[in-house]
Amino acid sequence: xxxxxxxxxLVCDVDLDPxxxxxxxxxxxxxxxxxxxxxxxxxxxxxxPDRGVGIVNYLSGTADSLRGLPGVIEEQLGRDxxxxxxxxxVEADSTREFNYIIKVNIAVSGTIxxxxxxxxxxxxxINMAP
Numbered sequence: 001x002x003x004x005x006x007x008x009x010l011v012c013d014v015d016l017d018p019x020x021x022x023x024x025x026x027x028x029x030x031x032x033x034x035x036x037x038x039x040x041x042x043x044x045x046x047x048x049p050d051r052g053v054g055i056v057n058y059l060s061g062t063a064d065s066l067r068g069l070p071g072v073i074e075e076q077l078g079r080d081x082x083x084x085x086x087x088x089x090v091e092a093d094s095t096r097e098f099n100y101i102i103k104v105n106i107a108v109s110g111t112i113x114x115x116x117x118x119x120x121x122x123x124x125x126i127n128m129a130p
Contacts, residue, residue: 003004015052026082027113028057029125030080030082030083030106030108030113031113031115033080034077034080034104034106034115035053035117035125036051036126037052037053037074037076037077037080038053038055038102038104038117038125039052039053039055039056039125040053040054041054041057042051042054047127049052050079050113051074051076051079052076053069053076054100055069055073055119055125056119056124056125058072059090059099059100059119060121063116066090069088069090069102070088070089070090071088071108073086073088073102073104074086074087074088077104077106082108083106083107083108084107084110085105085106085107086104086105086106087104087105088103088104088105089101089103090102091103093118097118098118098120098123098126099120099121100118101116101117101118101119102116102117102118102119102125103115103116103117103130104116104117115127116128
């Protein structure tokens with residue numbers, strides 16, 4: 001899927017691009033924004049204090065909080081007016097490369113975008129796709 005570039009943004013998924021590059025498509029901007037929502041702790045963004053999942057807190061928390069994580073992801077991402085539907089899941093990584101695999105499927109303009117993240121205590125959250 002290719003979305004046009006409505007407005008460029010600095011590339012910072014999950015860290016700022018060392019060369020100060022800007023995003024090249026609205027798809028890249030959206031994927032970056034999804035990653036930020038996952039990483040940000042609720043209330044940590046002064047521009048939008050109701051935004052944020054704080055995924056690390058869930059993944060390093062109790063089994064009960066981990067079970068609630070997909071619903072929190074779906075609720076938070078569902079607030080984005082570019083996204084019409086969200087399905088999220090979290091599972092232990094059987095390959096043991098990561099502690100968990102987080103799958104987030106979002107519908108945008110009638111197209112499903114499959115995002116996948118790996119999480120490990122050592123590396124944190126890693127965007128694996130697209």
